[in-house]
Amino acid sequence: MEHNRADSLPALQRMRIAIARIKVHIQGRSMEQFLADKVLCDAVLMQLSVLGEEVRRVDPDLLNKYDYPWHKVRAQRNVIVHDYFGIRLPSIWANVQQDLGPLDELLERIIQNEFP
Numbered sequence: 669m670e671h672n673r674a675d676s677l678p679a680l681q682r683m684r685i686a687i688a689r690i691k692v693h694i695q696g697r698s699m700e701q702f703l704a705d706k707v708l709c710d711a712v713l714m715q716l717s718v719l720g721e722e723v724r725r726v727d728p729d730l731l732n733k734y735d736y737p738w739h740k741v742r743a744q745r746n747v748i749v750h751d752y753f754g755i756r757l758p759s760i761w762a763n764v765q766q767d768l769g770p771l772d773e774l775l776e777r778i779i780q781n782e783f784p
Contacts, residue, residue, distance in 0.1 A: 671727040677783045679725035680775055686718040687772045690764055699761045709757055712764060713748050720745020732742060736774055 693711050694702060702708055723731070723741045731738050744763070748755060 671725070671729075673727050673730065673733075675731075676726045676730055677779065679722045680779050682773060683719050683722045684775050686715040686722070687768050690715045691766060699758065700749055702761050703757055709760075712760065713755070714737060716760070716764075717745050717748050720748070730778070734774060736771070741771075 693708060693715070697705075697708070702712070706722050709764050722736055723745075
């Protein structure tokens with residue numbers, strides 16, 4: 669995939685939208701509620717897929733300026749899309765709880781720094 673800087677900003681913005689949607693979906697929910705609600709699980713997995721797809725659209729040189737395991741975002745998308753029945757939902761829940769806040773903050777910082 670060919671990258672250019674102009675495509676990076678919309679992709680970064682769509683990543684932030686996906687994170688915001690996940691946050692809305694899981695707000696006030698426990699892991700037990702998440703695991704029991706298949707529609708909720710599907711909604712979260714879809715947005716994680718979007719997140720992993722959009723990171724591929726960002727110029728790698730831009731991403732490399734920021735210390736983050738970007739490959740894990742892409743890898744999670746690949747697991748969701750290609751190994752759907754191998755997904756471990758408790759791991760997804762933990763990832764969403766621990767990683768999305770810091771990732772969203774980093775995306776905001778990238779947008780502010782790189783696209784003033």
